[in-house]
Amino acid sequence: MLALYDIEESVQLEETRWTPISGLTVESRAVNVRFRVIKRGTPRQVTSRATGRVHLVIDCVVGDESGIITLTLWNDDIDDIQLDKTYDLLNGQISMFDECMSLSKGRWGKIRVASLEVTQIDRTTDMSRPFMGRPKRRRHTRSPTGRTFQGTPGRESKGYCSRKGF
Numbered sequence: 001m002l003a004l005y006d007i008e009e010s011v012q013l014e015e016t017r018w019t020p021i022s023g024l025t026v027e028s029r030a031v032n033v034r035f036r037v038i039k040r041g042t043p044r045q046v047t048s049r050a051t052g053r054v055h056l057v058i059d060c061v062v063g064d065e066s067g068i069i070t071l072t073l074w075n076d077d078i079d080d081i082q083l084d085k086t087y088d089l090l091n092g093q094i095s096m097f098d099e100c101m102s103l104s105k106g107r108w109g110k111i112r113v114a115s116l117e118v119t120q121i122d123r124t125t126d127m128s129r130p131f132m133g134r135p136k137r138r139r140h141t142r143s144p145t146g147r148t149f150q151g152t153p154g155r156e157s158k159g160y161c162s163r164k165g166f
Contacts, residue, residue: 016090022066022125024094026101033089033103035062035071036118040083062087062103064118067125070102077105086114099130 019031039061046055058078060071072095073081081087093106105111 020066021062021064021069021127022122024069024101024103024127026094026096028094030091031089031094031103033064033092034086034114034116034118035064035069035089036086036121037061037071037081037083038063038068038121038123040081043078059102061128063121063123065120065122067122067127069127070100072102072104074105077111080111086116086118088112088114100128102128 016032018034041059043056043058046057058073062071091109
């Protein structure tokens with residue numbers, strides 16, 4: 001029975017759709033990312049407001065052929081991740097803090113040693129920079145005819161000054 005489970009798991013990994021790091025957005029959910037650990041930060045202690053428990057947290061910089069991003073690891077996951085090794089993150093999540101996007105395992109995610117190595121890393125595209133994953137806003141332009149949404153002539157057509165014209 002155990003061998004059958006291993007076969008099903010390996011078939012499932014081959015069918016997994018991998019998301020490049022540059023393709024991650026704020027709206028991304030349940031992402032599968034293959035990455036290489038570039039830099040590990042120093043562990044810090046965080047106290048939970050809800051339970052009062054003390055947790056260890058570490059921020060790592062990870063990357064692939066398309067870009068780099070910050071990966072946040074909690075408690076037991078810190079010991080599992082080593083520098084300059086390639087890992088698979090299955091069912092990971094994107095979080096935002098101070099307008100910066102970061103990647104984490106989340107509650108239902110899994111981190112495994114990858115079967116394929118990531119050799120090249122693009123360090124120019126940093127997805128953890130502020131506003132990087134946010135979609136660009138479209139600017140509103142004024143109508144050249146000066147008409148309202150209902151189609152009636154606006155203030156400028158009637159001879160009055162515009163809203164910001166004085």
